[in-house]
Amino acid sequence: MNWLQFGGSLAAIFALAGVARMLRLGESRIGDAAKAREMAEEMLAGFDAYGAIVGTDGKAALVLGNGTIAVLKRHGAKVAARRLLPPLQLFTAVEGVEVATGERLFGRVLLFGVVESDVRALEAQLTRV
Template sequence: MNWVQLAGSIVAILALAGVARLLRLGESRISSAADARRIAEEMLAGFDAHAALVSEDGGAALVAGNGAIAVLKRHGAQVAARRLLPPLTFHAAVEGVTIETGERLFGSVTLLGVIDSDVRGLEASLTRV
């Protein structure tokens, strides 16, 4: 392999990376509460979202819906969702709140910058709607 081929290969790889970035391929950040509500409604059949808590890093969210709470978390380049029934099992962590899903493969979900009273308020909103 000569230097021209090597340089051409590197330029082609950088060009493809730039195109992927422009198209936002592989981006799974949950950017806002509205985004979390939209994702939960798309992923869970019959789910009608009305309130959401989003982690500061965009890696997880809790969404209150019609009698259930959706737990969202980044899973590679996608977002994974599970439906949980209240009361939620959670505990305060140093950086936020950790929600226990009870599912070994999905695991627990930590929401950074969220406090336990926010989670309790979201749970309480299920009975008000």
């Protein structure tokens, strides 16, 4: 292999990486509560969101909706959503709170940097509406 071919291949790799970055491909961070509400409404049919908690790492969120709670989590380069009914089954972890979804393949969802009392307060808002 000559150096010109190696340099051309390397330049092509960087060009493709730049295009992917410009198009924001593979970016699935849940940035804030507004973004979490928007994502839940797009992914779940008939879901009207009005409150949310997002983990500080942007990998998971809980969103209040019309009688249900949506749980969002990063799944590879995309975000996946499931609809849960209260009361939520919570597990305290060192990093935050884990929410059990009841699905073996979806698993527990870790809300990094969130405490159980915040989740319970959000859950209580659902019963007030």
